[in-house]
Amino acid sequence: MMKLSNITKSYGAGSLVVPVLRGVDLEIGDGEFVAIMGPSGSGKSTLMNIIGFLDKQSDGVYSLNGEDVKESNEKQLARLRNEHIGFVFQQFFLLPRLNAQKNVETPLIYSGVSKKERIERARALLQKVGLEDRMSHLPSELSGGQKQRVAIARALVNNPSVILADEPTGALDSKTGAQIMELLTGLNREGKTVIIVTHEEEIAAYTDRIIVLRDGMIVEDRKVTA
Amino acid sequence: MNIWEGFVVALSSIWNHKVRSILTMLGIIIGVSAVIIVVAIGDGARKQLADEMFNTDENAVPLYFEQMEMEENGEFIWVDPPAVSGDQLDQVKEVPGVKYVLGTNSGWGSMIHNEKNADMEMLGVDNQYFIAKDIKLLEGRRLNTRDNDSYSRVVMIDSLTRENMFKDDEEAVGAIIEIDNNPYKVVGVFETTLPPEFQQLDDFSNGQMLMPRTLISMMFGAPEIDTISVIADNPETLFDTGNAAADKLNELTATDGGMYIAQDMTEFVEEFDSFYLTITLFISSIAGISLLVGGIGVMNIMLVSVTERTREIGLRKALGATRGQILGQFLIESVTLTSLGGMIGIGFAALITAVAAMFLPFTPIINPIVVVIGILFSSFTGIVFGILPANKASKLSPIDALRYE
Numbered sequence: 001m002m003k004l005s006n007i008t009k010s011y012g013a014g015s016l017v018v019p020v021l022r023g024v025d026l027e028i029g030d031g032e033f034v035a036i037m038g039p040s041g042s043g044k045s046t047l048m049n050i051i052g053f054l055d056k057q058s059d060g061v062y063s064l065n066g067e068d069v070k071e072s073n074e075k076q077l078a079r080l081r082n083e084h085i086g087f088v089f090q091q092f093f094l095l096p097r098l099n100a101q102k103n104v105e106t107p108l109i110y111s112g113v114s115k116k117e118r119i120e121r122a123r124a125l126l127q128k129v130g131l132e133d134r135m136s137h138l139p140s141e142l143s144g145g146q147k148q149r150v151a152i153a154r155a156l157v158n159n160p161s162v163i164l165a166d167e168p169t170g171a172l173d174s175k176t177g178a179q180i181m182e183l184l185t186g187l188n189r190e191g192k193t194v195i196i197v198t199h200e201e202e203i204a205a206y207t208d209r210i211i212v213l214r215d216g217m218i219v220e221d222r223k224v225t226a
Numbered sequence: 227m228n229i230w231e232g233f234v235v236a237l238s239s240i241w242n243h244k245v246r247s248i249l250t251m252l253g254i255i256i257g258v259s260a261v262i263i264v265v266a267i268g269d270g271a272r273k274q275l276a277d278e279m280f281n282t283d284e285n286a287v288p289l290y291f292e293q294m295e296m297e298e299n300g301e302f303i304w305v306d307p308p309a310v311s312g313d314q315l316d317q318v319k320e321v322p323g324v325k326y327v328l329g330t331n332s333g334w335g336s337m338i339h340n341e342k343n344a345d346m347e348m349l350g351v352d353n354q355y356f357i358a359k360d361i362k363l364l365e366g367r368r369l370n371t372r373d374n375d376s377y378s379r380v381v382m383i384d385s386l387t388r389e390n391m392f393k394d395d396e397e398a399v400g401a402i403i404e405i406d407n408n409p410y411k412v413v414g415v416f417e418t419t420l421p422p423e424f425q426q427l428d429d430f431s432n433g434q435m436l437m438p439r440t441l442i443s444m445m446f447g448a449p450e451i452d453t454i455s456v457i458a459d460n461p462e463t464l465f466d467t468g469n470a471a472a473d474k475l476n477e478l479t480a481t482d483g484g485m486y487i488a489q490d491m492t493e494f495v496e497e498f499d500s501f502y503l504t505i506t507l508f509i510s511s512i513a514g515i516s517l518l519v520g521g522i523g524v525m526n527i528m529l530v531s532v533t534e535r536t537r538e539i540g541l542r543k544a545l546g547a548t549r550g551q552i553l554g555q556f557l558i559e560s561v562t563l564t565s566l567g568g569m570i571g572i573g574f575a576a577l578i579t580a581v582a583a584m585f586l587p588f589t590p591i592i593n594p595i596v597v598v599i600g601i602l603f604s605s606f607t608g609i610v611f612g613i614l615p616a617n618k619a620s621k622l623s624p625i626d627a628l629r630y631e
């Protein structure tokens with residue numbers, strides 16, 4: 001369970017301070033499927049980055065399972081990212097010189113998993129996302145949808161409890177996007193907390209809860225009714 | 227990620243930037259190979275020197291005539307060593323501790339036999355030579371006092387010359403050979419004392435030839451004795467015995483143009499060592515500068531690499547890499563780069579010394595300690611010059627790195 005209380009974030013210093021998040025209160029329980037929406041520049045990615053320990057809030061309290069993460073040092077944050085969060089990005093961010101399998105293995109290298117187990121887990125997950133015949137392909141040899149599947153397999157490889165996907169379908173056509181959403185929906189059914197950022201209503205419709213940001217504040221937080 | 231995997235990753239990244247990596251490593255390659263080559267050549271030359279000086283006769287010390295600086299009417303004059311006679315040497319032999327005193331002279335001549343031709347050195351000796359040098363007689367007889375007294379036109383040839391110039395079934399003893407168009411009679415064959423590497427079997431090989439020293443003196447108009455060496459009873463006190471013998475000889479010859487001294491061979495080696503140390507230090511400092519420049523090149527390329535890979539670094543952090551792990555990755559990469567440079571430098575040095583061995587009169591010796599130091603030093607360069615870029619990489623904020631365009 002994650003709880004954000006009065007989270008603010010601003011960039012710059014002195015008179016050039018730009019407030020991006022202006023007091024966000026948010027609670028997301030384990031196993032929820034949430035979409036964050038809002039106009040461009042409203043602070044969606046900024047919020048995701050704070051949730052995923054990539055960035056620190058300027059003010060406010062972020063507690064994870066009842067523990068304030070503000071006190072965590074660099075190393076502990078790296079560990080939280082590694083074990084707790086699986087990231088999926090709009091631009092996929094695969095390592096271009098590594099094949100699909102090696103890309104999926106990468107987070108396990110940082111958690112010190114043995115080579116043998118790394119290979120096993122990477123292969124199992126690539127199979128799960130339907131890429132068993134693309135394991136040794138380089139990213140440049142994969143389609144956009146396939147790249148995003150590799151990215152999802154990579155996000156899952158350390159068995160995190162939360163998947164954060166910032167516009168995971170943003171670079172894909174609607175059919176491929178739908179396949180990715182099916183995959184994420186399946187993961188949510190298996191018990192993972194899945195949080196996505198999207199501009200598209202159709203994509204948001206896959207989730208159970210929609211949060212709308214505007215000018216760094218939550219202006220809407222509703223359940224999706226099927 | 228363990229270190230080994232880090233090396234594999236680093237190697238593939240170096241492989242992906244072949245040209246750039248080679249150029250970056252150049253300074254390291256040159257630095258490491260320069261030191262190894264210089265030390266190898268120096269060691270080889272030193273060994274050769276030591277071999278030549280000590281292997282011939284461990285308990286023999288030459289007596290050299292050292293000239294005084296003499297000036298006459300503002301000009302330096304060159305004083306010839308005084309003539310030394312066999313009788314005088316016999317007196318020197320009486321100095322306590324002296325076992326033998328060898329007086330020899332020499333000349334070069336062109337020997338012709340069976341239509342074969344060989345240029346060789348002719349050593350002029352007396353009968354003492356055979357006792358002192360333990361010359362092994364294979365055929366015929368040795369040169370004796372009578373040969374010297376009567377200026378006999380006789381020679382002894384070594385086994386190598388016999389093999390080269392005579393037919394297998396031909397009788398050597400008693401044969402008449404021609405040297406510089408004059409006939410000489412072979413009276414004996416002795417086993418060659420040339421080291422194996424000089425025993426090539428071809429028409430131009432230099433064999434050995436012994437003649438009465440009186441004969442050489444007559445042939446070349448040279449002194450009967452121009453090289454003197456003292457062999458001591460006790461090798462431990464060789465140098466002292468040599469000096470005592472030199473004093474006696476000075477007393478006997480009484481010249482004011484100079485004096486005989488016992489030449490301590492170890493002095494040569496010491497002199498060579500200090501010369502060689504100077505050269506080594508000089509080349510090492512150049513190599514050090516080369517390593518420094520190479521190291522700066524590595525730092526530069528690593529900084530470029532960090533910038534190029536900002537996105538990658540951000541991503542790796544997002545996937546859970548700690549600052550230390552990123553630091554380690556880049557450090558391993560720069561150490562791999564420089565160590566590889568060091569290893570290429572070693573290979574290059576091995577190649578150069580192998581080629582040099584073909585042209586030099588001695589064999590360069592690659593010192594394994596210098597090789598190890600070369601590897602350690604190049605790795606160390608990687609750490610020193612890799613730390614700044616690696617630290618820069620590790621300090622990137624993941625979010626800034628991911629946003630980097």
Ligand SMILES: Nc1ncnc2c1ncn2[C@@H]1O[C@H](COP(=O)(O)OP(=O)(O)OP(=O)(O)O)[C@@H](O)[C@H]1O
Pocket residue numbers: 011012018020038039040041042043044045046047
């Ligand atoms: N490092 C930064 N320095 C300064 N301003 C920043 C920085 N990062 C983000 N911002 C600003 O914060 C605001 C919110 O950015 P954010 O990326 O969170 O928006 P977003 O809602 O994800 O937009 P989009 O839908 O276009 O992705 C923007 O106005 C952006 O310019």
Ligand SMILES: [Mg+2]
Pocket residue numbers: 044045046166
């Ligand atoms: Mg965004």
